[in-house]
Amino acid sequence: MFKRVLIAEDHEIANISVVKTLKELGIAGTDYVYYCDDALTWIQKANQNGQPYDLLITDLSFEEDHHQQKIPDGSSLIQAAKLIQPYLKVLVFSGENKPAIIDTLFKELDIDAYVRKARHDAQHLNQAINAIYNGKKFLSPDLKLSLKEKNSHNFTDFDITVISLLAQGTLQKDIPLYLQQKNIKPSGLSSVEKRLNLMKEVLDFSKNEQLVLYCKDMGII
Numbered sequence: 001m002f003k004r005v006l007i008a009e010d011h012e013i014a015n016i017s018v019v020k021t022l023k024e025l026g027i028a029g030t031d032y033v034y035y036c037d038d039a040l041t042w043i044q045k046a047n048q049n050g051q052p053y054d055l056l057i058t059d060l061s062f063e064e065d066h067h068q069q070k071i072p073d074g075s076s077l078i079q080a081a082k083l084i085q086p087y088l089k090v091l092v093f094s095g096e097n098k099p100a101i102i103d104t105l106f107k108e109l110d111i112d113a114y115v116r117k118a119r120h121d122a123q124h125l126n127q128a129i130n131a132i133y134n135g136k137k138f139l140s141p142d143l144k145l146s147l148k149e150k151n152s153h154n155f156t157d158f159d160i161t162v163i164s165l166l167a168q169g170t171l172q173k174d175i176p177l178y179l180q181q182k183n184i185k186p187s188g189l190s191s192v193e194k195r196l197n198l199m200k201e202v203l204d205f206s207k208n209e210q211l212v213l214y215c216k217d218m219g220i221i
Contacts, residue, residue: 001025002029002054003029003054004046004052004054005030006031006032006043006046007019008033008039008058008077009032009057017121017125018125025129031053036058036072036073036074037069037071039077047084055088055089055129058074058091059094060094060096060101075105078105090109090111091111091112091129093117093121094114094117112132113129115128115138115140116142121140124138124140124141128140158195160215160221162175162195167216172192179192
C-alpha cells in the first residue's frame with residue numbers, strides 16, 4: 001500500500017474523513033495542507049529530500065481568504081505537481097459533478113481517480129485508493145452514467161462554437177456569417193442546421209434551448 005500521501009483540502013471535516021479512510025487502509029504517512037501553494041511546496045521538498053509522495057489527494061475548489069495564493073485551484077495544482085513529479089498518482093475528491101470537467105481531468109491531466117463528495121464517499125475513497133495502488137483508474141459509480149450520457153455524442157470544436165454562439169444570443173440564421181468571418185468551415189446554414197439536428201436527435205432534445213442548457217449544465221460550454 002502507499003507509504004506517503006499528501007492531502008490538499010481546505011475543509012477540515014473533509015480532511016478528517018480522508019485521513020480516517022487512509023488510516024483504515026494502514027497508511028500512516030499522511031500530511032495535509034489547506035492551500036495549493038503549500039501543497040506544491042511540500043511536494044517540491046519531498047522530492048528534494050528523496051522521499052516523494054506516492055499519492056496526492058486534492059479538491060478542485062479552494063475558498064479565497066486573506067492568504068494570497070499563486071495556485072488558485074486543484075486543477076492548477078495537479079498541473080504544477082506533475083511538472084515536478086510526472087508520475088505522481090492523483091485522486092481528486094470534489095463536489096464537482098459536471099461530466100465534461102471530470103472527463104477533462106482524466107484525459108488532459110491524467111488523474112488516476114475521481115471521487116465525488118456525496119453519499120458513500122468514504123467507501124468510494126477506499127475503493128479508489130485500492131484501485132490506484134493496483135494500477136487501475138477509478139470513477140465514483142454515480143458519475144459513470146453521466147459520463148456515458150455525455151459521451152454518447154462526441155462534441156467537436158465546430159459543435160462547441162455553434163452552441164456557444166447560440167448561448168450568447170446569436171440567431172441560428174446569423175451563425176454562418178460569424179463562421180465565414182473567422183474562416184471556420186463548413187460555414188453554410190445547412191451545415192449548421194444538420195449538426196444541430198444531429199446533436200438534438202442523439203441527446204433526445206427538440207429545441208436548441210434544451211441543447212444549450214444541457215451543454216451549460218455539463219460544462220461543455
